[in-house]
Amino acid sequence: MKLEAKNVNFFYGDFHALKDINMQIDSNSVTAFIGPSGCGKSTFLRLFNRMNDLIDGTHLDGECIVGDQNIYDKSVSVDELRTTVGMVFQKPNPFPKSIFENVAYGLRVNGVNDKKIIIETVEKSLKQAALWEEVKDKLKKSAFELSGGQQQRLCIARALAISPSVLLMDEPASALDPISTSKIEELIFQLKHDYTVVIVTHNMQQAARVSDKTGFFMLGELIEFNDTKKIFLNPDKEQTQNYITGRFG
Amino acid sequence: MFKKKRNRFVETLVEWALRLSGGTTTLVILLISIFLFTEGWGLFKSSTVEKGYVLCVNRSNKIKNLTPKQIKEIFDGNITSWKQVGGNDIPIEPLRMDDIASQYTEEEIGANFEHLPQKLSEAIASRPGALAFFSEQFININFQGRVLPAETITLKEYFGGKEWFPTATPAAQFGVLPLILGTLWVSIAAILIALPFGMAVAIYLAEIANSRIRKILKPLIELLAGIPSVVYGFFGLIVIVPLIRSIFHLPVGETALAGAIVLAIMALPTIITVAEDAMRTTPLAMKESSLALGATHWQTIYRVVIPYASSGILAAIVLGIGRAIGETMAVLMVTGNAAVMPHSLTEPVRTIPATIAAELGESAMGSVQYQALFMLGAILFVLTLGISIWAEIIRKEPKVQ
Numbered sequence: 001m002k003l004e005a006k007n008v009n010f011f012y013g014d015f016h017a018l019k020d021i022n023m024q025i026d027s028n029s030v031t032a033f034i035g036p037s038g039c040g041k042s043t044f045l046r047l048f049n050r051m052n053d054l055i056d057g058t059h060l061d062g063e064c065i066v067g068d069q070n071i072y073d074k075s076v077s078v079d080e081l082r083t084t085v086g087m088v089f090q091k092p093n094p095f096p097k098s099i100f101e102n103v104a105y106g107l108r109v110n111g112v113n114d115k116k117i118i119i120e121t122v123e124k125s126l127k128q129a130a131l132w133e134e135v136k137d138k139l140k141k142s143a144f145e146l147s148g149g150q151q152q153r154l155c156i157a158r159a160l161a162i163s164p165s166v167l168l169m170d171e172p173a174s175a176l177d178p179i180s181t182s183k184i185e186e187l188i189f190q191l192k193h194d195y196t197v198v199i200v201t202h203n204m205q206q207a208a209r210v211s212d213k214t215g216f217f218m219l220g221e222l223i224e225f226n227d228t229k230k231i232f233l234n235p236d237k238e239q240t241q242n243y244i245t246g247r248f249g
Numbered sequence: 250m251f252k253k254k255r256n257r258f259v260e261t262l263v264e265w266a267l268r269l270s271g272g273t274t275t276l277v278i279l280l281i282s283i284f285l286f287t288e289g290w291g292l293f294k295s296s297t298v299e300k301g302y303v304l305c306v307n308r309s310n311k312i313k314n315l316t317p318k319q320i321k322e323i324f325d326g327n328i329t330s331w332k333q334v335g336g337n338d339i340p341i342e343p344l345r346m347d348d349i350a351s352q353y354t355e356e357e358i359g360a361n362f363e364h365l366p367q368k369l370s371e372a373i374a375s376r377p378g379a380l381a382f383f384s385e386q387f388i389n390i391n392f393q394g395r396v397l398p399a400e401t402i403t404l405k406e407y408f409g410g411k412e413w414f415p416t417a418t419p420a421a422q423f424g425v426l427p428l429i430l431g432t433l434w435v436s437i438a439a440i441l442i443a444l445p446f447g448m449a450v451a452i453y454l455a456e457i458a459n460s461r462i463r464k465i466l467k468p469l470i471e472l473l474a475g476i477p478s479v480v481y482g483f484f485g486l487i488v489i490v491p492l493i494r495s496i497f498h499l500p501v502g503e504t505a506l507a508g509a510i511v512l513a514i515m516a517l518p519t520i521i522t523v524a525e526d527a528m529r530t531t532p533l534a535m536k537e538s539s540l541a542l543g544a545t546h547w548q549t550i551y552r553v554v555i556p557y558a559s560s561g562i563l564a565a566i567v568l569g570i571g572r573a574i575g576e577t578m579a580v581l582m583v584t585g586n587a588a589v590m591p592h593s594l595t596e597p598v599r600t601i602p603a604t605i606a607a608e609l610g611e612s613a614m615g616s617v618q619y620q621a622l623f624m625l626g627a628i629l630f631v632l633t634l635g636i637s638i639w640a641e642i643i644r645k646e647p648k649v650q
Contacts (some may be wrong), residue, residue, distance in 0.1 A: 095538075
């Protein structure tokens with residue numbers, strides 16, 4: 001499913017957090033957002049599953065389109081949208097439940113009660129998230145018993161279980177060690193076949209490794225959005241060049 | 250190098266003062282609990298028959314001793330034959346001093362009761378089934394009856410006894426079961442009433458109310474905890490008691506239910522504050538990820554927030570019970586204070602703290618009643634201590650389902 005932002009302006013109260021952003025994201029691709037802290041990349045990501053609705057005093061101008069639908073249209077059900085646009089957060093945050101129940105959660109809240117379907121989906125999702133082999137014998141155990149990297153893959157499995165079309169990842173590997181990080185990156189690469197993946201990252205090597213396209217944000221503006229190779233080897237804008245080479249940031 | 254430059258005298262002084270105050274506080278608390286138990290423990294060494302009085306039987310009577318309960322039953326007329334307490338099959342004739350004295354003229358007894366011991370002795374000797382209760386000063390060397398040994402209260406009688414009658418003569422009854430049950434009934438009913446309301450308010454405050462409303466509401470609720478309990482009791486007496494009387498068509502409105510409602514109101518601030526604090530510790534990221542999976546706000550509350558806060562919520566309940574068990578004044582005012590085994594919520598009951606408050610002022614220092622009340626205090630102490638420890642344990646349990 002493709003994503004599109006048309007003339008997006010976003011405000012936290014009086015603070016103008018996103019300035020006139022236009023972007024098209026192809027389906028079945030991995031898109032990375034990079035930029036210094038506070039540049040608005042996470043805010044922009046969270047627009048696509050309306051996570052910013054939870055913050056008081058925010059305001060959006062412009063359109064965010066998922067598929068063909070402006071998701072800020074009044075007719076859109078936020079709960080339904082979020083089953084199509086899944087999200088993985090920065091810190092692994094499993095629920096205080098068993099490993100199995102964590103993955104089954106999304107199914108249960110969306111009204112799936114068939115035990116067989118739930119069991120099958122949990123297994124499939126854990127396999128997709130490359131966690132099945134490590135947890136198949138302790139599905140009843142608490143999710144808190146897993147390591148940080150395993151917890152994050154569990155959170156990815158949890159997001160995959162409700163078979164979304166789009167997966168938003170907000171710095172999914174920033175709290176993890178290098179081995180866990182490489183597992184997650186491998187996973188993102190695999191996910192591209194079935195999902196549209198958008199990932200926010202501080203790690204530029206990560207962006208370069210996993211993404212097809214990269215957007216560089218600064219001070220609420222989308223400075224440059226292009227093929228990842230182009231951004232990292234030969235960017236059009238000087239600001240991008242400076243950021244990537246570490247001259248500021 | 251490294252020479253002492255500053256005078257650290259004041260620092261040392263402050264440090265010692267702090268240490269001393271900590272030690273003193275601990276010591277005082279320890280002393281209070283020791284005091285409670287030592288004062289209360291005397292109960293099991295003293296006789297329930299009033300000091301200076303004796304129980305006597307005919308010499309032919311084989312009975313060795315009578316328990317306080319048996320004595321009461323005999324004088325109440327519920328036990329009529331010695332056979333029922335392990336003696337011969339003859340009817341019991343309970344005799345109080347008045348009964349004997351009234352059978353003789355003033356001349357026979359004498360102006361200064363100088364002949365009374367003789368008459369008492371005769372009265373007992375002439376009645377094989379006699380059980381007489383009178384002042385021990387009237388026993389002289391020629392006494393022909395047999396004085397029953399003073400029986401002390403056993404632990405079993407104290408904790409298993411169903412009658413609390415501390416001023417009864419000849420034998421006071423100290424069965425704390427009705428008081429313990431009364432306390433538990435009122436407290437548990439209070440929690441059952443307070444829990445749904447408390448949880449609802451806590452959920453509203455933690456998850457639904459916007460920050461402006463919460464800033465007003467939360468201090469207000471905390472303020473409720475500071476209102477003196479006598480005010481709650483007054484409110485209960487004026488509003489709730491008449492209400493219960495008219496709703497249930499009762500002769501009196503002072504019932505366990507009235508106490509439970511007043512206690513529920515009093516326990517609400519504790520339950521709300523602790524439960525709300527626990528729910529607010531749920532990480533935002535956890536709630537966000539639930540919402541991000543398509544869960545509604547309500548699904549997130551009952552599937553993520555409440556399980557996450559469950560230990561805190563349990564602690565809130567237990568602390569609420571603790572608050573209810575120890576509450577004295579309000580309960581004393583609205584529960585009717587009948588020390589009987591509770592059968593229904595619409596009957597008067599009496600709780601442990603209310604008993605202490607009501608009776609301590611009237612009991613002679615060092616008397617059996619006084620000791621029994623201290624023992625009640627000790628029971629209450631153990632109950633609330635246990636509950637506090639329980640709450641602490643629950644609170645520290647890992648947040649895992």
